[in-house]
Amino acid sequence: MSTPAEAPSGASTAPASAVEQRLAELGITLPAVAAPVASYVPATVSGNHVYTSGQLPFINGKLEATGKVSAGTEGFADEPTVSPEDAQKYAAVCAVNALAAVKSVIGDLDRITRIVKVVGFVSSDPSFTGQPAVINGASELLGRVLGDAGQHARSAVGVSVLPLDSPVEVELIAEFS
Numbered sequence: 001m002s003t004p005a006e007a008p009s010g011a012s013t014a015p016a017s018a019v020e021q022r023l024a025e026l027g028i029t030l031p032a033v034a035a036p037v038a039s040y041v042p043a044t045v046s047g048n049h050v051y052t053s054g055q056l057p058f059i060n061g062k063l064e065a066t067g068k069v070s071a072g073t074e075g076f077a078d079e080p081t082v083s084p085e086d087a088q089k090y091a092a093v094c095a096v097n098a099l100a101a102v103k104s105v106i107g108d109l110d111r112i113t114r115i116v117k118v119v120g121f122v123s124s125d126p127s128f129t130g131q132p133a134v135i136n137g138a139s140e141l142l143g144r145v146l147g148d149a150g151q152h153a154r155s156a157v158g159v160s161v162l163p164l165d166s167p168v169e170v171e172l173i174a175e176f177s
Contacts, residue, residue: 019109022145023096033104034058034097037163043101048176050105054121054169055097056162057090065090066165069134070125082167084130091120091137094170098138099145102174111176115142115152121169124158131156138170 020030033042034055043052056063067080069087082090095118103109120135122128135156142150152172162169 017108017110019099019112019145023099026144028096030100030103030109031058031060031097033100034061043105045105049116050102050174050176052098052101052171052174054119054163054171055094055101056164056166056169057093058097059093063164063166064093065167067167068123068125068128069130069167070128071130079125080165081125084128084134087122087134087167088137090166091135091168091170092141094120094168095138095141095172098170098172102172102176106176112146112149113175113177114149115146116173116175118142118152118154118170118172120154120156121159121162122156123160123162123165123167126160128158131158134168135170137168138172142172 023030036042036053040053043050065082065086067082069084070081071084072081099109102112118135118138120138122131122134124131135154139152139154142152
């Protein structure tokens with residue numbers, strides 16, 4: 001499995017901000033903002049907050065996995081499943097994609113003063129109850145990249161299905177100066 005928007009080998013362009021530098025230190029390149037899959041915008045500004053739309057785990061424009069998150073002890077064999085560990089990695093990809101959406105409307109991720117709220121959705125097998133651990137992928141990534149400014153309130157919700165049969169979706173509210 002790929003990691004979130006891996007930096008191409010030999011990339012010579014320097015990150016534009018301290019936040020992007022930290023992403024680069026983690027081996028992550030901020031992708032272009034993902035195109036909406038319906039009638040909405042990826043992010044919108046209200047006052048000094050950015051609200052992102054739900055971000056799917058697109059890597060290089062492709063949804064890397066589909067199906068319900070399952071620990072393997074539940075579900076039906078004929079349904080595609082994603083392990084909780086892989087789903088956690090995909091939640092981190094969603095967070096990176098959300099940061100790209102934030103950058104698309106405020107121009108510089110260094111303007112983020114804090115992540116206020118993260119909402120994570122996990123397409124779950126009906127008996128799967130590990131949604132908080134899955135969404136930790138997004139929360140931990142934001143903490144590693146933004147430090148104290150990445151600490152946030154959060155909801156982790158199990159749902160029956162997500163757009164494009166994605167295993168996870170993450171949205172966030174960021175405060176900026």
